[in-house]
Amino acid sequence: MSDRLTQIADAAVHVVATRGMRGLTHRAVDAQAGLPQGSTSAYFRTRKALIEALVRRLAEQDTAEVTDLVDVTDLDALAKGSAQVLDSWMTTGRERTLARYACLLEATHHPELRTILTHGAQSRDMARTMLERAGVPDAERQGRTLVAFIDGLLFDRLVGAGALNAPQPGTPESITDLTTAIRTALRAIFGH
Amino acid sequence: MSDRLTQIADAAVHVVATRGMRGLTHRAVDAQAGLPQGSTSAYFRTRKALIEALVRRLAEQDTAEVTDLVDVTDLDALAKGSAQVLDSWMTTGRERTLARYACLLEATHHPELRTILTHGAQSRDMARTMLERAGVPDAERQGRTLVAFIDGLLFDRLVGAGALNAPQPGTPESITDLTTAIRTALRAIFGH
DNA sequence: GACTCCCTTCTACACCTGTAGAAGCTACTC
DNA sequence: GAGTAGCTTCTACAGGTGTAGAAGGGAGTC
Numbered sequence: 509m510s511d512r513l514t515q516i517a518d519a520a521v522h523v524v525a526t527r528g529m530r531g532l533t534h535r536a537v538d539a540q541a542g543l544p545q546g547s548t549s550a551y552f553r554t555r556k557a558l559i560e561a562l563v564r565r566l567a568e569q570d571t572a573e574v575t576d577l578v579d580v581t582d583l584d585a586l587a588k589g590s591a592q593v594l595d596s597w598m599t600t601g602r603e604r605t606l607a608r609y610a611c612l613l614e615a616t617h618h619p620e621l622r623t624i625l626t627h628g629a630q631s632r633d634m635a636r637t638m639l640e641r642a643g644v645p646d647a648e649r650q651g652r653t654l655v656a657f658i659d660g661l662l663f664d665r666l667v668g669a670g671a672l673n674a675p676q677p678g679t680p681e682s683i684t685d686l687t688t689a690i691r692t693a694l695r696a697i698f699g700h
Numbered sequence: 701m702s703d704r705l706t707q708i709a710d711a712a713v714h715v716v717a718t719r720g721m722r723g724l725t726h727r728a729v730d731a732q733a734g735l736p737q738g739s740t741s742a743y744f745r746t747r748k749a750l751i752e753a754l755v756r757r758l759a760e761q762d763t764a765e766v767t768d769l770v771d772v773t774d775l776d777a778l779a780k781g782s783a784q785v786l787d788s789w790m791t792t793g794r795e796r797t798l799a800r801y802a803c804l805l806e807a808t809h810h811p812e813l814r815t816i817l818t819h820g821a822q823s824r825d826m827a828r829t830m831l832e833r834a835g836v837p838d839a840e841r842q843g844r845t846l847v848a849f850i851d852g853l854l855f856d857r858l859v860g861a862g863a864l865n866a867p868q869p870g871t872p873e874s875i876t877d878l879t880t881a882i883r884t885a886l887r888a889i890f891g892h
Numbered sequence: 893g894a895c896t897c898c899c900t901t902c903t904a905c906a907c908c909t910g911t912a913g914a915a916g917c918t919a920c921t922c
Numbered sequence: 923g924a925g926t927a928g929c930t931t932c933t934a935c936a937g938g939t940g941t942a943g944a945a946g947g948g949a950g951t952c
Contacts, residue, residue: 528806530722533939544901612859613801614720625861653881660852667804669817689845696888736931
């Protein structure tokens with residue numbers, strides 16, 4: 509992806525995160541990217557193309573973020589590591605996460621955006637692998653359940669009621685809080 | 701709420717669910733409600749007022765849906781009951797659920813919509829009560845975690861990857877699938 | 893230098909949206 | 923029947939938005 513294109517896609521992510529899908533207009537992206545009016549429109553003639561670029565950008569950044577928390581023997585460490593990742597998605601990665609949720613919702617009525625549904629495929633694969641190694645039966649399904657649980661935590665903290673109740677993301681308290689919650693989820697699946 | 705107002709609010713819910721927040725325009729709601737152009741605009745002069753009405757309507761219908769699944773002694777039954785509720789939110793209540801997600805996301809950058817964050821307050825209260833009765837320590841927080849997990853399942857199935865993988869909502873398979881997943885969550889919290 | 897190609901910027905325009913106010917209608921009061 | 927209050931429908935309009943195409947500019951080739 510050329511520089512300009514990435515620049516525009518990133519600006520689009522920012523716009524969607526801060527103003528919602530409704531705020532995503534060619535001119536808003538121009539302004540956000542600090543480019544002259546018409547630039548976004550020139551690169552992505554249609555709005556659909558712009559959204560697709562944005563979705564691709566999100567997916568791209570996702571896969572770039574490869575984590576390796578695969579030590580099944582120490583579930584406490586695993587919980588802590590996951591909590592840190594989750595917390596980063598609520599702080600430095602906040603906009604990306606919000607934009608992703610917006611796109612996921614959009615994909616509900618725009619099937620061509622379904623690529624974004626591969627989001628978390630990595631996490632799911634990792635979960636499955638771990639569970640298999642640990643000899644948990646029905647690892648595939650259990651892995652998906654685990655990821656759904658943990659995603660539920662993220663959604664709650666970021667856009668749900670947890671945004672009011674839970675500790676401020678980025679703080680040690682937040683990490684601790686997330687760690688215990690994730691540890692609970694792991695206990696559910698692994699049984700200990 | 702008068703008839704017309706409810707009619708408009710309901711149409712607005714449908715529009716948001718099917719076309720997203722971006723599709724929510726006065727005229728679209730008119731069309732959806734089968735009312736002459738200008739009606740929605742007359743009742744809700746500003747778009748903000750319309751959204752607020754829509755959020756209120758969602759909250760209203762939520763509280764109308766009082767469930768009583770409070771038999772802590774039988775976690776299997778509890779799981780099954782919850783699964784049925786969850787499944788109904790993905791079938792008959794699908795649009796409402798989607799509209800709620802859209803509004804939650806909107807509330808992220810529009811604090812005045814935060815009322816919607818009280819969504820699930822009932823579920824959380826119920827969870828807390830149950831956990832207290834069962835003698836689980838830190839019932840408040842654990843309850844919130846439990847609800848976040850279960851909401852995660854819902855989100856996954858409805859707008860996440862589960863929309864592709866999980867069994868078709870409304871089928872017995874879906875209920876079974878949800879039941880085991882919820883049972884897992886309960887096991888995590890209750891320890892058995 | 894003239895030409896060409898490609899990237900970038902500008903301009904145009906039909907259509908959509910939010911919002912306001914005027915006009916019309918209905919039912920009820922005197 | 924005249925009047926009136928309140929709901930409902932229509933119309934207007936300023937601005938925003940999606941999209942297309944024209945204009946500009948700068949590097950590379952002959």
